[in-house]
Amino acid sequence: MIWLDPDDISFPDPELYDAETGLMAVGGDLKPERLWFAYELGLFPWYNEGEEILWWCPDPRFVLFPNEIKISKSMRKILRDSIFEFTENQCFEDVMRSCKLAERKDQDGTWINEDLISSFVKLNKAGKAKSFEVWQNGNLVGGFYGVQVGKVFCGESMFSKVSNASKAGFIHFTTKYQDEWELIDCQIHSEHLESLGAKMIPKNEYLKILKQQIS
Template identity: 55%
Template sequence: MRFLTDVLQFPHPEEASAEGIVAVGGDLSTERLLLAYRLGIFPWFDEEQPILWWSPDPRMVLFPDDLKVSKSMRKVIRDGHFKVTFNTCFREVIINCAGVKREDEYGTWITNDMVDAYCKLHEEGVAKSVEVWLDGALVGGLYGIDLGTIFCGESMFSKVSNASKFGFIQLVQKLKAENYSLIDCQVYTDHLASLGAIEIPRMEFLSKLPGYTTL
């Protein structure tokens, strides 16, 4: 684990601490964030902390072919109450994600600076959002970073039961049709495991990244 300087670089993810922290400090510039994701690194910190850069081992991922859709969710999809859109209101999605309290996450880790940084990435066409609607109201969604063949999921929110799960399923099916190789889910949660995500060794994950040869 290192303290970052103004130089635009990261240590190798294999130099991470036992908890998975690769580096501390730096900034949330578009250039640094893009480099981080291409190297299998992502920021995760709260407002009282410096910027912490993570690459956990093992890594939670979902291979599109392994998506599990429960019988109850298949009924939800068939009912057709939810509607899904992509990239129509990115800022609203990330702000909603920031406001949701979750048992498996500490604090409100999506700070105002992170909202602004990821909105800039969205303007660059790299950060993408999924929106779930019910009767014209935004009731769920998620956002992440699109690396071309890998989608790095960041956060999701749900205001009504099954909304975020519906959005996630629709995204995975879309990515599968577009020949994406995997969805990066970062760390284990029971929710993701129920959808078919599994943990794999960090080096196996890194070997699948488009930027792996630059490590």
């Protein structure tokens, strides 16, 4: 692994530097400029609050091709019955904070801290990060957020306060942007997203698709 200089916004090239665990670098900072550069390279931060910042590029990479999304009969009915309402970029920070508070199986604590929230809010205002909200009876009950690099949406986290809210939101927006998103980066395996069609692909295949978006 490589230690980053906080005064120099640089990273090891994930195409040339291969770490068995997927951990590419340690340290640096969470300034918006560094975050954006990391996502353009295919890296993302993931660490426990109070520890050194860890930057990852796992191999294989967990992704979803929008045209391969799986929608169950029960979810089709939920969407057809308009149980939820959907918006975009209406309350980015609220979505992040809800993701921060969400309880997750086999996970103690969260990597979403105040520095990360501050930088992502700035990326959102710059049009580089987006939030997708799910509402029910006027209440925010689900959603997710991430970074948009060309036609690649790098999903960061999602939350759900009522049954099926986050799943409905993910399906709604993946279907809506099926022709505009080439790939959704889900980063690390989850049974929830696998049930919706996400799968593992080689790191270099992911990086090739990503590189096409910034060339």
